[in-house]
Amino acid sequence: MDVELRVVRSDDAARLAALLTQLGYPVQEPEVTERLTYWFGDPASLLIGADVRGDLAGVAALHVIPMLEATGRWARLAALVVDERYRGKGVGRSLVEAAETRAREMGCRYMEIASSRRRVQAHRFYRSLGYEDVCERSARFIKYLLR
Template structure:
């Protein structure tokens, strides 16, 4: 059992994990192309957790430089484990890998957003030492389609 960087052959399992996260419209070839794109990024990484030859968790993290001050911050873009793997420390190991990656890249903090309905995820992030900053700022999104 170990965290490792994603490889193209993980695309089918990553697609299945993304479906569990609530994004079912990810076919294997599309995910494979996205994984290739992530692999080519200088400031982003995708990690998987492999247990007995099966990928049971995935996390993507991206590094963003600050404009208003020195340094960078990291954003966990996605984190999901299979239902059967939840509560077994896999999310913790993936999140720790993302935090280690962020430190290596010189990041000052890590941010993650989670849908309001995902109360279990919120509890997980609090256990990992994350603070809810929702009362400090708004989250505004404009869909560009």
């Protein structure tokens, strides 16, 4: 499959809304348009799109965070979504590899991916790319500040 990787643009909002809805986060285009403004304005964040014959087939959301406890930065794949029609065809792999390349270029020591325990297929996919589930040795705590 011929996949062109590119930066997500503001005119991708409607298609991105459809992708996020497929991922289980129902959203409308105006909300995505608003979210894109703060993604585009953040120099530590990047939205990578996978274009297949003019169709936005998937998106990887990358965020880079500086480290204090060690020299360098680390990256977080904040979101990864591939349209159902393109899953299993290398689109997700291309997006993750592009995110990893960009993270390396920005001096990141490692990449983190958080994924709901119910996404068993996604976990197999991440393992196939060399990612390790570290929940046994590293806890993740969340406190909601706004609802």
